Amino acid sequence: MTNVTRRRRKLSTPTLLALPAVVIVLALCVMPVLRILLLGFSDPAVGLSNYALLGSSEALRRIMATTAVMCVATTVITVSLAYVIAYAMVHVTHREVRWMFFFILLAFWLSVLVRTFAWIIILRSEGPINQMLMALGIVNQPVQLVRNTFGVLLGMVHVMLPLAVLPLYSALNGIDLRLTSAARGLGCGRIRAFLWVFLPLSAPGLVAATVLVFVFSLGFFITPAILGGGRVIMIAEYIRTQFEVTLRWGYAAMLATTLLVTVIAALSIAARFVNLRRIMGGAH
């Protein structure tokens, strides 16, 4: 990368091997993204007019608030549930872990579209949950489970759960379980041994899982768009609306920049605490 300016003949073999991929990513991904970032300052007029809307637009403030609330709620719920799974995984037999892993990976690699579609079937007014509630006489008419905050939250947690379990498991797996045994041997109760010994040791994994889930929730599009049904609009869907319907390019670019900057900020804060490179590689 640093050798690009030198003459071709002088490039070392490793650089030559890496060069095609680097050039393609720089030219066809990084450059276009930078152009989008610039567009936010130049369309429709040069200046900060698009960014002024961040403070003044009521609609935008509502979407930002929805996005923030949904992302934080998704992250908290997902990481807590994932912790239970990962905690169980490091304590059960090898055979059982392999089965747990199998199911989690299967869901992890299943298309998000299919996973969201399954929730539509389950949560619809004519779906099995509403049929059961009505058959049992608990309700007289179908309960609204989808096209609202509940549906989106459920769908998002469901999609993010495998993503959170994988880094948490690899972090928890590195903890020496004899330490909690030792604490208990020294008279600690089960809960105190967990809170004072195990939980602090698992902090890096918790940070990693939290950041991953938060970052991916921020840019989440498919699940909120389908399960929200136009009533729970998050920033990614809003960007697409600007692109497709209103054609306000500068505004869309400003939103994209805001999203990207938030993601990068979250990642770089996290990078101070944990080795993200290892987690990104280890998650797959």
Next chain:
Amino acid sequence: MAESALAPPVRWTAWILIGFIFLPFLVVIPVSFSDRPYLSLPEHALSLEHYREFLGDSGWLHALGRSTLIAALSTIAALVLGSLCAFGVWRMQPGPARWVQSIILLPLIIPTVVLGLAFYRAWVDLRIVNTMFGVVLAHTITSLPFVFITVSAALAHVDPKIEMAAKSLGASMPQTLAWVLVPMVLPGILSGALFAFVHSFDELIVVLFITSRGLETLPKKMWMSLEDDLTPVIACVAVLLCMLTLAFLLLELALRSRLKNTTST
């Protein structure tokens, strides 16, 4: 000893949560065999009606064919570029290596809607919006990190001295790559190919940005149908994707255990 530390309720909660994670498979499969003309669980009998409809609809079949072709082509391209890059980084100094890694991983970190916007503007200038080539190119870029990560992970287990041995025996760099390094990390390369293929086959968001009417991939057709008529054929397509994921995972796990065997000896 370790097991005694786990309270049974925790274990059962974990399994219930895994059941929750696994739920889509349990729902989508029976719905696809429904005997009702709309999306629902089978009522009186199982039926293949919706599969028949899927196989008789040229729109769905074209979308299936198109998605397969796009995934195959972008996988091949990402495989060549990503593997070569991983080999290069493996032999670089740590400084430049970190730079290259960061650049190659960018398509994974940038939110997909942002990528979609960026690709659209660039593809307009290159006049490849709403073309197969445009989609293949975009998917090549978004698949690159997957190949790069798996091949790098496989290379991490290879002793660099092997390459020097090949060189000292007179092998040129292309020969060393083709006859020594590639065979050693072949399981890693193949698993990268699997990741890239499934990624492209399932990818929806970038496709929504860089295509308009007339170029429907399978996920895009599903998406349009979800917004429009909600036909039960979607359930059949969903089952197809479930099966693909299952096959992919079994292959991937097989490759992973082979990689462990070949590099540990």
